[in-house]
Amino acid sequence: MTTIALPSTFRPEMFSMRLATVQRAHASPFGGSEQVIDLLNDRWQISLTLPLGTQETAASNEAFLGSLRGMTNTVNLWHMARRAPRGTMRGSPLCQAASQGASQIVISGLVGDTLKAGDMVGISGLLLQVAEDATANGSGFITTKLVNRLRTSITSGVAVTWDRPTVPFRLMSTPSQQYMPGYGSGVALDFAEVI
Template sequence: MPDAILELPLTLVQSLERRLVTATAVAASPFTGSEEVQDWGGEWWDYGIEMARSTGRDGRRLSAFLAALGGPRGRFLFRDPTIRQPGSLLAPQVAGGFQTGSQLVTAGWPPFSTPLFAGDFFSLGTDAQTRLHQLTADVETDEAGAATIAFVPRLRTAPIDGTPLEVSSPAVVLRLAAPVPTRIGRAESFLFTLAAREAL
């Protein structure tokens, strides 16, 4: 499959930093100090990922994985371990085509419930089209199990009607922001710190 993307091994993630970046510019008047904000509409995730210390063959395998990406040329799938909901049986999907913006009509939730809350994550799409989103309001469903959800970042493309939302193990496609140096210490111990951004 030419569009398939390799996943970063989660067992080696020690800590991470995640931030939502917006394409905005602020210009301040030198006379009044008032500011004008220009929103260009772009939004994406930036990650700083610190990998746990590994040794021997495990370290060399991870080094090979990162080298094969070729710096910013390659992309990889990352299932952020801090936002997983293991054991979740939720199976919501997009209800209706041609949707854009930061709200989405969905179906397939348990009726009359609040299955997810503001701050929870979900992803849409597969492989290179996978996009990560964070809810900005609680999901409140009606008698039919439908709900309009609000989230960031905004949709970049309209999802197809019936597209499933990944809730239990949301993912994001990342691209390295810079080549990753291999730091090798005593007893052949390896340390890696990755700077990456959403691959758009």
């Protein structure tokens, strides 16, 4: 498995990112009451569309898709609609220790730093989304509720990536680049986070 670099021409015109949760629901055969079990193995999925372009752009996209070799190779992707947090947290923040399955983390930054709901951060190979607006307290610690739960434990002092946090994704669709006289068509792609 090789990580393939995105070509310089890779500029989606449409992008969506969603969290696929792993759950099991069980219903009672008698009263109909239900129980749902969260199996904690959340995974990000991305759908995007590359725009109509020149034949040169289309050739670059075609080579990129071929080099992914279906699901064999991976590519590092991020939330392409939000490269950086909408909040003010910047610099070199660190994460405090957190256990597998945790739904919140504590980040040390600067007094008054903020994170906004929907902001993405990368920690220890995990791509995490902030669930609610959060502000650093007087000691510079931001208690951050998460949309997705931690798949693994985090050790104290690990760096937090806020500028385009990436994780490996695998191509899930079987797209092809189509050509018309003078240009190449747009291409729809689906990816799933590698776990």
